[in-house]
Amino acid sequence: MPRLSEEEVVERSSGDEGKRIGRREARKRATYAALVTVAHRRFHEDGFDATTLDDICAEVGISRRTFFRYFKSKEDLVFPNRAERLERFVQVLTDAPADENPFDTLRRATRQFGPEYMAHRAQLVAQQALIARTPSLRAREAEIDRDWEAVMARAIMARTGTERAAAVRARVIAGACIGVIRATMRHWFTTGGVEDLTQMGEDALDCLERGFALE
Amino acid sequence: MPRLSEEEVVERSSGDEGKRIGRREARKRATYAALVTVAHRRFHEDGFDATTLDDICAEVGISRRTFFRYFKSKEDLVFPNRAERLERFVQVLTDAPADENPFDTLRRATRQFGPEYMAHRAQLVAQQALIARTPSLRAREAEIDRDWEAVMARAIMARTGTERAAAVRARVIAGACIGVIRATMRHWFTTGGVEDLTQMGEDALDCLERGFALE
DNA sequence: CTCGAAGTGCCACCGAGTGACATTTCCTGT
């Protein structure tokens, strides 16, 4: 018996460029989406810690054992597209011209991601409120920041080389960038996402590049 | 029966300015110290996750329930003096003259903490290796960084005011500072702690203040 | 239509962490 409304299965072996989605794959995606949807609702209603995996699994209609074949941990429910977002960021970095300085590259990233965030501001603000009040989610977010910092440092080194001085400089720049970006986003979130995130991001990068010393 | 070699109890009501340590307090401190010592040894021998709280408690001679009256979590065993270190940092911040700029304040902090770190370099490098390979410890470390960033932002705001622009700037500067400090320390750790940490810290702060743009 | 594999459920288990309550241990006031 189907646990959820089964969606139409794309006719198999029909279109040449069709996705060739069978029942199995469709069911998996439906389960994945249901997990994310149900979890987000209950997290926001009852809180992250107060919501049990058994609760979520019962509502979705799967066993807890099966849940862990979709997500490696409870926290991962809150950051579903983590890998994709990182991948897009890496793309921005690798697509950058070889002579572009790191701050300009990040400005381009800001102009790409900023508007997207502002478009989903309500959802993101709520999401961030949940993260901010849940220690284990803050920890997960920090881990994500570390990933971004690492790929950024690697990207800089790809241009400046990996000798001692250059490596230190690359890591320090990456740390500073992630630091100001995270601080900017936290401020944007806590003020309800009403300000211009793109502008704030570019301002922060300006400060980094030109120094905070200007009077 | 004593669980561990009981140390000499300071004669009660002896010296006027004696610490007035009774058996109870002495025993508590001995237990606390034993927990830290035993835990660190086993963490480094067997790894953090492979070491069970039951293992540690058995060796120290207490129940697991009692352990949680000394530490709020297993991770806290690795950061025993977290509160004290933060407190000292706050002191550096609050002791700063009202007209000192944030970077000079941090330079003073660097000159205070840097040499201490270099004095214990072997221990700290081993410690950091453990943290680096243990996700839950990395998470805890990130949380500590957040604390430092928060007190720094607050300290800056105490001087610049809390109006929108000043608040953003304070948070961004704090984020950048923690970012470069963390990056610097990670580099110092991964290179075995042989370089001059104080110098590297001051260099990083110079970059922040004057900007990374200099050719 | 059949065979194999992917997906799932069930069960037992582990380890971290908590609440309740009894028991021991030490400090303090007389």
Place this chain on the structure above:
DNA sequence: ACAGGAAATGTCACTCGGTGGCACTTCGAG
């Protein structure tokens, strides 16, 4: 010195996230 009481500890039972093993169902390919 001794009694009363508070602090510290132990015991037990429990919750919840997470994992390993194995049987079973379901789907897809030939």
